[in-house]
Structure formats: C-alpha cells, structure tokens
Amino acid sequence: MNIEKDNQFVIEGKLALPYQYFSGRTGSRFLIRLRDDKKINGLKCNACNKVFVPPRSTCEICGETIQDNWVEVKDTGTVTGFTVVRYSEPHQPVKAPYILALIKLDGADTPFAHIVQGIAIENMKVGLKVKAKFAEKTTSTIMDINCFMPAG
Amino acid sequence: MARKVGICAIAQTTYEKNKWGARFQEMALEVLESIQQQTGVDFSETGITMSISVSDDVFDARTISDNAMTDVLGAHLGCEEKIAQEGIQALYYGLAAIQSGHEDVVLIVGHCKESQGKSRNMVTHLAFDPFFTRPVGLDFCAAAGLQAQAYAMKSGIGDEELARIVVRSSENAVKNPMLPEAKKLTMKEVMASPMIADPIRALHAYPVSDGAVGMLLVAEDRVKEFTDTPVWIKGVGNCMDSFFMGDRNLASNFALKKAAQIAYKRAGIDNPGKAFDIIEVSDQYAYQQPMWMEGLGIIDDGKGNEWIKKDGPQKNNVNISGGTLAGSPLLLGGLVRAAEAAIQLKGEAGDRQVANAKTALAHGVMGPAGQFHSIAVLERG
Numbered sequence: 001m002n003i004e005k006d007n008q009f010v011i012e013g014k015l016a017l018p019y020q021y022f023s024g025r026t027g028s029r030f031l032i033r034l035r036d037d038k039k040i041n042g043l044k045c046n047a048c049n050k051v052f053v054p055p056r057s058t059c060e061i062c063g064e065t066i067q068d069n070w071v072e073v074k075d076t077g078t079v080t081g082f083t084v085v086r087y088s089e090p091h092q093p094v095k096a097p098y099i100l101a102l103i104k105l106d107g108a109d110t111p112f113a114h115i116v117q118g119i120a121i122e123n124m125k126v127g128l129k130v131k132a133k134f135a136e137k138t139t140s141t142i143m144d145i146n147c148f149m150p151a152g
Numbered sequence: 153m154a155r156k157v158g159i160c161a162i163a164q165t166t167y168e169k170n171k172w173g174a175r176f177q178e179m180a181l182e183v184l185e186s187i188q189q190q191t192g193v194d195f196s197e198t199g200i201t202m203s204i205s206v207s208d209d210v211f212d213a214r215t216i217s218d219n220a221m222t223d224v225l226g227a228h229l230g231c232e233e234k235i236a237q238e239g240i241q242a243l244y245y246g247l248a249a250i251q252s253g254h255e256d257v258v259l260i261v262g263h264c265k266e267s268q269g270k271s272r273n274m275v276t277h278l279a280f281d282p283f284f285t286r287p288v289g290l291d292f293c294a295a296a297g298l299q300a301q302a303y304a305m306k307s308g309i310g311d312e313e314l315a316r317i318v319v320r321s322s323e324n325a326v327k328n329p330m331l332p333e334a335k336k337l338t339m340k341e342v343m344a345s346p347m348i349a350d351p352i353r354a355l356h357a358y359p360v361s362d363g364a365v366g367m368l369l370v371a372e373d374r375v376k377e378f379t380d381t382p383v384w385i386k387g388v389g390n391c392m393d394s395f396f397m398g399d400r401n402l403a404s405n406f407a408l409k410k411a412a413q414i415a416y417k418r419a420g421i422d423n424p425g426k427a428f429d430i431i432e433v434s435d436q437y438a439y440q441q442p443m444w445m446e447g448l449g450i451i452d453d454g455k456g457n458e459w460i461k462k463d464g465p466q467k468n469n470v471n472i473s474g475g476t477l478a479g480s481p482l483l484l485g486g487l488v489r490a491a492e493a494a495i496q497l498k499g500e501a502g503d504r505q506v507a508n509a510k511t512a513l514a515h516g517v518m519g520p521a522g523q524f525h526s527i528a529v530l531e532r533g
Contacts (some may be wrong), residue, residue, distance in 0.1 A: 005370060008173060010172065011214060015210070015213050021231065021282045021283070023283050023331065027283050027284075028463065031283065052281070052399075053398075054284040054396065058268075060399065061296050062316065069259060074526070076251075081298050081301055081302050081305075081402065082298070082301060082318060083294060083297025083300070083301050083349045083350050083352075084297070084349065084415060085289070085294050085297065085300050085348075085349055086346065086348055086349065086351040087273070087293070087348045087349070087352070089271055089273050089277070090274065091273075091286070091288060091289055091291070092275045092289035093288060093289050094289075100288065100289070100290070100294050100297070100298065100349075102298060102397065102398050102402075104398070109400050110398045111297070111398035112284065112286055112396065112398045113284075113288050113290055113398065114288050114290075115288055126301075139287070141283055141284075141287040142283065142284045142285075142287050142288065143283075143287045143288070
C-alpha cells in the first residue's frame with residue numbers, strides 16, 4: 001500500500017453490549033439441578049438408546065421429542081480427547097496453559113468440553129478417569145462444575 | 153436439465169496481515185473494478201442484476217454488515233443478497249439464482265478484515281452457545297486443538313509431517329502474487345514455533361488475514377458476452393455436522409464425506425481419487441490438509457499421514473496457491489480456494505500454473521472443528 005501513515009486516521013472502537021440469554025426450558029432445568037443439587041442430568045432418547053449431555057429437547061438422530069426423559073448421570077467420567085490451550089484470551093476461564101478436554105460422563109453417551117486440573121500436562125492422556133469438582137460459588141452456567149480432576 | 157453456470161471473471165485483492173490503510177469498501181471496489189475491466193460488465197438491465205456480498209457482522213463490528221457495501225457492489229437501488237457464512241456459499245447461491253432462471257448475471261464479492269478485531273479467537277468464541285461451551289473458553293483454535301489431537305491418534309500424524317505441510321505451503325505461497333507477505337519457512341522454524349493448542353503449533357495455523365475476493369457468474373447462454381474462457385460449476389454440495397463437538401466423532405469427517413458425496417453425484421464424479429487436476433482445500437490448520445483429503449475420498453480413510461510422507465500433496469496438486477494456511481480470511485476461505493482453482497482452469501496462474509488443468513475441486517469449511525463443509529467441482533470450458 002502506498003499510503004503515507006501521516007494524515008491517516010484509525011478510529012478506536014469496541015463492541016460491548018450487555019445481554020441476557022434465556023437458557024430455555026431444557027437448559028434451565030439442567031442448570032438449576034446443577035446449581036441447587038450438584039447433580040448432572042441428561043436427556044435420553046429411548047428410540048436411539050442415547051443419553052445426551054448437555055441436554056437437548058429433541059434427539060438429533062431420529063427427531064423424537066425427548067424433553068421429559070431426564071436421567072441422572074454420574075459426576076465421574078472418561079476423557080475421550082483433549083488439547084492444551086497455551087494462548088491467552090479474555091474469554092478463557094482459567095489462566096493458560098490449561099487442559100481442555102472432552103469428557104464422557106458415566107451414564108452419558110455424548111462427551112462434552114470442560115477443563116481438567118490436578119494433573120501435570122505431560123501426564124494427561126485419553127482414557128483418563130476423572131471426577132467433577134463442583135464450584136463453591138454458583139454462576140448458573142456449566143462452570144458450576146469448576147473443573148474435572150483425576151478420579152480416585 | 154438446468155442451464156449451466158460459468159465463472160466468467162475472478163478478482164482478488166492481495167491477502168495481508170493488516171491492510172490498515174484500506175476500508176472494506178475500498179477492498180471490494182478493487183475487486184469489482186477488476187471484474188468490470190476483465191469483462192466489460194455493468195449494472196444495466198443486461199449486466200449484473202444481483203449482487204451477493206459475503207461478510208460477517210462481528211468481524212466487521214457492525215450489524216447488517218452488507219449494508220455498508222451496497223453502493224460499492226452496485227446493489228444500491230438494486231438486488232442485494234448477503235451470505236453470512238463461509239464464502240463459497242455465495243457461489244452456491246449465485247448458481248441457484250441462475251439455474252432457477254431468476255438471474256443471468258450475478259456478482260459475488262466477499263470481504264473480511266480479521267486484523268480489525270483485537271483477536272480472531274474472540275470473534276470465533278462467539279460462535280459457541282453461552283450456557284455450555286462458551287464458559288469453558290472455547291474458540292475455533294481450541295476446538296481445532298481437540299480435533300487435531302483426535303486426528304493425530306487416528307492417523308499417526310506427527311510434528312514432522314505437520315511441519316512438512318506448512319513448509320510446502322510457504323514454498324507455494326511465495327509464487328502466489330496475491331500473498332506479498334509470504335516467506336519460505338524451514339522445518340526447523342515450524343518445529344520450533346510454540347505450541348498453541350497441542351498438537352497445533354503457532355506456524356500450523358493460518359495467519360490473521362485481510363482481503364477481498366469476487367467472481368462474476370453468468371448463465372450458459374450468455375457467457376460469451378463476457379469471456380472466451382469460462383469455468384463451469386459442475387456440482388456443489390454441503391453438509392452441517394452436529395453443534396456440540398461431543399456429539400461428533402471429531403476424526404470421522406462425517407459432514408465432509410456427505411458434502412463430497414452430494415457434490416460428486418451432481419458433477420458426475422465416480423472416482424474422486426483420479427478425477428481432479430487441481431485441489432484447493434481450506435486448511436486453516438496444517439492437520440486439516442490430510443484430514444480433509446481423507447474426507448473428500450481422494451485418499452483412503454486414515455492414510456493422511458502416509459500420503460504426506462509420500463509427497464502426496466505435490467502429486468495431487470493440492471493447494472498450489474499456498475492454501476488457507478498461507479493466508480486468506482476464515483470467512484472467505486472456500487471462495488478463495490474456488491477462485492484459485494478457477495484461475496488455474498482458466499490458465500491464468502502464471503508461475504504456479506499447472507499444465508492442462510481441466511477439472512478442479514474447491515473446498516470450504518466453517519464452524520468449530522470442521523462443523524460445516526462445502527465443496528464445488530469446477531471444469532474448464
């Protein structure tokens with residue numbers, strides 16, 4: 001570009017809009033149960049014999065309405081995949097580097113993403129058994145599970 | 153049989169890390185003026201009657217981002233459509249508009265300045281839901297880390313092979329005049345670059361990129377008014393995978409396989425392994441190049457690592473342009489791949505021209521860990 005930097009102007013801006021999201025009937029129930037009882041619930045499609053965590057009211061495989069088929073899953077599970085996040089961004093809940101993993105809870109069929117702590121990065125592996133550590137202070141999000149720690 | 157649709161002109165700005173001195177509109181105007189100069193097209197009743205812009209509200213930091221573009225795209229007081237998705241969807245949209253008989257001449261122009269936001273990851277973070285996945289800090293880079301790890305386990309691909317992909321991309325990129333900032337990288341440089349989301353290193357990720365790309369699509373019966381060397385769109389297909397990454401098998405290429413199947417059927421491709429002279433895939437991260445090649449059925453499932461070791465990318469003419477890895481905005485990845493493929497088919501690729509290229513494949517991807525794939529099969533006229 002043949003543009004002299006003198007006499008050019010760059011305007012500083014910021015996107016910032018406080019916002020409220022309705023978490024839905026299904027999402028609300030999951031989050032309330034997590035917040036108040038420290039229990040993790042999923043929704044089961046009986047036709048597909050599959051338990052979804054996070055819950056959703058419709059089975060994505062067969063299209064069946066499953067919103068009333070709540071089942072409790074365990075707070076223990078298995079790591080099915082992971083990465084080590086080593087860059088820093090304002091939206092990250094903990095300081096990098098940290099382990100971000102996909103965790104399949106015992107009793108659930110769909111792994112979900114969460115943070116694993118209490119293990120050295122070099123010892124982290126797929127297949128690790130983990131257990132939820134619940135947050136002391138609620139945020140009414142999935143972060144009411146503070147993180148997962150190696151089980152046992 | 154619906155009438156064919158030809159790409160009559162292709163135009164791009166250069167892709168750079170920070171085109172600070174160009175507004176969106178200026179980038180788009182450069183593309184439009186090139187297309188007009190190549191074809192003589194105008195906005196009269198016999199010229200462009202539909203303009204399709206590709207842009208993203210968050211990357212542009214203004215809602216209804218296309219609203220700022222209408223005058224530049226000739227859509228002011230005319231027909232304007234917006235694709236707020238990976239850019240190759242504009243090709244699909246324009247194809248449908250022409251094949252349906254609604255339009256004869258369609259302009260596509262996509263733009264994106266990734267440099268304007270403080271962080272590209274902060275933009276892609278917003279693609280996640282606010283209840284279950286945003287709170288754990290997900291963005292497309294972290295999601296790619298999860299997928300890269302899953303693919304490495306499946307294929308056995310390692311740090312050295314990933315570095316080979318990046319080095320080759322950089323070698324191709326220096327021959328591409330649209331990438332003035334490209335420089336040759338060595339294996340040592342790539343393998344010494346810091347891990348960002350294991351096993352992804354900093355140099356395995358495409359650079360923050362600014363630029364614009366456009367095409368003129370024309371109905372078969374009117375193509376001759378605009379060019380002697382059209383490129384035909386033979387078939388397109390796309391497929392969206394599950395929203396939650398845990399619902400998918402991240403190394404399975406489910407959506408890509410389905411998208412390819414649709415596109416190949418429409419294009420009459422029976423043997424994708426031998427069908428293409430030029431292949432342009434959207435490799436935002438190095439691991440994606442062999443992985444997407446498996447999903448496209450051009451190489452066997454799980455064989456991406458061997459393919460890299462045996463110099464497969466060079467033999468298959470994959471990403472002769474440098475690919476997404478060498479720099480093109482996330483939002484425009486597939487459209488830039490289609491542009492590069494079409495330039496090859498028109499025989500206008502200069503130093504990087506592949507002789508007698510007749511059939512090409514262009515691939516685009518959007519969403520975390522390859523959620524949404526699109527494919528276009530192109531053929532020399």
